[in-house]
Amino acid sequence: MAILPIAKIGNPVLRKIANPVPLEVINTPAFQQFIDDMFETMYENDGIGLAAPQVSRSEQLVVMGCDGDSGFPETVLINPKIVFYGPDQVEMWEGCLSVDGLRGKVTRPSSVRVQTLDRDGKALDFEVTGLYGVCIQHEMDHLLGKVFLDRMDGMSTLTQLQEFESYWKEESATVI
Numbered sequence: 001m002a003i004l005p006i007a008k009i010g011n012p013v014l015r016k017i018a019n020p021v022p023l024e025v026i027n028t029p030a031f032q033q034f035i036d037d038m039f040e041t042m043y044e045n046d047g048i049g050l051a052a053p054q055v056s057r058s059e060q061l062v063v064m065g066c067d068g069d070s071g072f073p074e075t076v077l078i079n080p081k082i083v084f085y086g087p088d089q090v091e092m093w094e095g096c097l098s099v100d101g102l103r104g105k106v107t108r109p110s111s112v113r114v115q116t117l118d119r120d121g122k123a124l125d126f127e128v129t130g131l132y133g134v135c136i137q138h139e140m141d142h143l144l145g146k147v148f149l150d151r152m153d154g155m156s157t158l159t160q161l162q163e164f165e166s167y168w169k170e171e172s173a174t175v176i
């Protein structure tokens with residue numbers, strides 16, 4: 001197991017389009033170890049999701065997981081695609097391990113249908129809503145070279161963490 005260094009905004013790897021993972025790679029010990037390292041790195045940094053470009057690997061791999069009321073199960077996405085966006089929108093405060101100390105409000109579709117491979121290379125097709133849906137969209141944006149700042153309507157809700165705790169945590173629908 002290993003905790004991997006997180007690429008921060010300004011690192012060009014965060015702006016690249018990630019490469020698909022070749023099917024024959026998924027079941028190799030090295031790739032399975034990398035998935036475990038991604039989970040360890042995500043938990044060490046108190047994140048609820050982590051995309052491979054954030055650890056400087058430009059590959060279409062995401063790990064996610066969140067305990068608690070609005071939480072969701074541990075999830076691995078390999079070569080994921082969003083095949084349907086629901087009609088409704090949801091606004092949520094977002095943060096990013098690659099954008100230290102900032103929060104901002106982002107409006108996104110409230111439900112998405114995802115087709116992906118899991119960590120065994122098995123095809124999955126499911127629909128997600130709530131924090132799970134928002135997090136999936138945030139992570140899949142990383143595979144496109146996008147961060148949540150790019151998805152904000154403007155910079156007027158951009159907030160330093162300390163000010164977020166003072167002024168916005170209560171009204172925030174989610175736990176970051």
Ligand code: GNR
Pocket residue numbers: 046047048049050051054093094095096097098134135138139142175176
């Ligand atoms: O830990 C994270 N919290 C979070 C909160 C709201 C919306 C998205 C996220 S993802 C983020 C971890 C991260 O940067 N993943 O790429």
Ligand code: NI
Pocket residue numbers: 095096097098138142
């Ligand atoms: Ni992020």
